[in-house]
Amino acid sequence: GQQLNQSPQSMFIQEGEDVSMNCTSSSIFNTWLWYKQDPGEGPVLLIALYKAGELTSNGRLTAQFGITRKDSFLNISASIPSDVGIYFCAGLRPDSNYQLIWGAGTKLIIKP
Amino acid sequence: NAGVTQTPKFQVLKTGQSMTLQCAQDMNHNSMYWYRQDPGMGLRLIYYSASEGTTDKGEVPNGYNVSRLNKREFSLRLESAAPSQTSVYFCASSSRGSSYEQYFGPGTRLTVT
Numbered sequence: 001g002q003q004l005n006q007s008p009q010s011m012f013i014q015e016g017e018d019v020s021m022n023c024t025s026s027s028i029f030n031t032w033l034w035y036k037q038d039p040g041e042g043p044v045l046l047i048a049l050y051k052a053g054e055l056t057s058n059g060r061l062t063a064q065f066g067i068t069r070k071d072s073f074l075n076i077s078a079s080i081p082s083d084v085g086i087y088f089c090a091g092l093r094p095d096s097n098y099q100l101i102w103g104a105g106t107k108l109i110i111k112p
Numbered sequence: 113n114a115g116v117t118q119t120p121k122f123q124v125l126k127t128g129q130s131m132t133l134q135c136a137q138d139m140n141h142n143s144m145y146w147y148r149q150d151p152g153m154g155l156r157l158i159y160y161s162a163s164e165g166t167t168d169k170g171e172v173p174n175g176y177n178v179s180r181l182n183k184r185e186f187s188l189r190l191e192s193a194a195p196s197q198t199s200v201y202f203c204a205s206s207s208r209g210s211s212y213e214q215y216f217g218p219g220t221r222l223t224v225t
Binding site: 003006031033040041042043044045048088090092097098099100102103104105 | 116143145152153154155156157160162168170171202204212213214215216217218219
């Protein structure tokens with residue numbers, strides 16, 4: 001099945017660093033969503049984007065809906081230990097009402 | 113307000129056995145979903161129910177059946193489990209107004225030997 005290309009696969013960061021990750025596709029999307037999953041838990045919605053060019057923040061998190069509608073970006077500023085986890089992007093194509101397409105995830109790890 | 117609940121949390125089956133995974137939501141959401149999550153593959157949609165009384169296949173429906181019992185409950189059944197169905201299964205729900213914003217349960221970790 002189709003998946004979004006999410007990168008990087010994993011990131012080792014120092015506490016206090018800024019983090020950037022992205023999702024790209026060859027197809028256009030109407031909606032982009034960013035989720036975080038902690039170990040042993042289900043994904044939790046962080047940010048939803050509905051319009052090309054939209055920039056939305058949630059605390060230290062900022063996400064953007066790419067102008068081409070084929071990509072999205074998530075930035076985390078001044079990372080803290082509780083930011084550790086797996087971040088997923090998901091998109092909704094124009095020809096679908098319910099079936100999200102998911103990226104494979106970016107695993108965030110804090111360097112000791 | 114519990115959100116989305118799933119039972120059981122863990123399950124081990126032998127090949128050929130059957131079982132039903134239960135999911136319930138208390139957010140008055142119209143749409144419900146079943147996903148499986150395998151390492152390095154993100155989430156894949158098995159079945160979804162856009163509203164009470166309707167169900168549709170997702171990306172990977174083979175080997176599974178679903179029942180939308182009422183607005184709150186959506187169950188997933190494995191009739192004859194296979195090792196390839198070893199995975200973590202998540203149920204999710206969303207409201208009519210924002211079908212794209214899905215809220216997830218804690219998952220069921222299933223191992224088929």
